[in-house]
Amino acid sequence: MPPVKIVTDSTADLPEELYQRFGISRVPLKVLIESQIYRDGIDITPDEFYTQLRQGKLASTSQPAPGEFASMFEELTKDGSSALCLTLSSQFSGTCQSARLAANMIKEKARVDVIDTRSATWGVGLMAIAACRALSQGKNHDEVKELVDSLILKMRISFLVDSLDYLERGGRIGKAQAFLGSLLSVKPLLSVKDGIVCPTQKVRGKNKGLERLVEIVEQEVGEAPIICAILAGADPEARDILHQKAKERLNCQEIWLGDVGPVIGSHVGPGACGIIYYSL
Incomplete structure (x- = not known):
């Protein structure tokens, strides 16, 4: 049975240690502060961000392009794996739509299911952790997807x-x-x-x-x-x-x-x- 990879966008807000521990990949959104662009969770820490926010600087955000998701999906599935991508609520951002466009771009090469968690921050993160634990217990792609779908209703x-x-x-x-x-x-x-x-x-x-x-x-x-x-x-x-x-x-x-x-x-x-x- 081919392995299953778990992907989130960066708004899952997990610390780096947990991404590494559970083997979760992430695609960063971007934060614009004045004229500087930062990749969320990569180029700027929460402390650095809030320091600037409290200095009165204005911040805005942008979603990843479909190509950024497609590159991640292709890298994760080149060994024959499938992937489950858990995203921020589609009501908050176009991130889910970008991920779905990306999954469609590579559908001939690999199975990637994109799940709109209808949640945010650690709501996405907790689902990703639960998905990884289910995989470690031997659950397959469809079983883990079903688990995440059930958690959406409970979160x-x-x-x-x-x-x-x-x-x-x-x-x-x-x-x-x-x-x-x-x-x-x-x-x-x-x-x-x-x-x-x-x-x-x-x-x-x-x-x-x-x-x-x-x-x-x-x-x-x-x-x-x-x-x-x-x-x-x-x-x-x-x-x-x-x-x-x-x-x-x-x-x-x-x-x-x-x-x-x-x-x-x-x-x-x-x-x-x-x-x-x-x-x-």
Whole structure:
């Protein structure tokens, strides 16, 4: 049985160590800061990115060209392998469409299935990790694809932002448009549903927001075991607080701590933090 390769775009936000450990390949999106172009996760670290963002520099992003995906797919499948490519929600970016065009370009040479995860950041990353673990247990291409499809329905993202300005400016605000015009001290609590940003509620102050994030998960999963990732942009203290609350109150079988990378960070801002999880 030929091997199966797992590919993501760079918005999966996994650290380099995990890409290497699980053998996950990635195709980078690009971040434009003033006149400088960076490859997400390759040319710029989250710390470097948020430093520039907090200096008042404006950031924008662009998707990979189909040819960039095609080159990756051809390299990974030249030994007879097939590939599964997990991408950022197609509602957020044309990245999925680029990957699908690329898969079509090489369809006579290799099987590549592109999956719109309808998720973002570690939502994509957690699916990729689960896919790699399933492959290590002997699952084949179709079985792993079925697993990822099931995780799409189970994956949850709840997050807090300091401001909606970044989402609005980047055009990714989705249904959270309803929260525009909030008072300065009110923090928007948001979620990702069916691949788009949705409003959850407004909370007064970040500490209350962090408490509410954990309450939301408690209400959804109860005592059911979950796998989760706790993320932050440029606010590691908030991540640590959220991590502690999650350990104390949720049945976390596995907790990953991570960064919101430059591409996603350019749309949610440096103060973003959140929890991404699915029930086992």
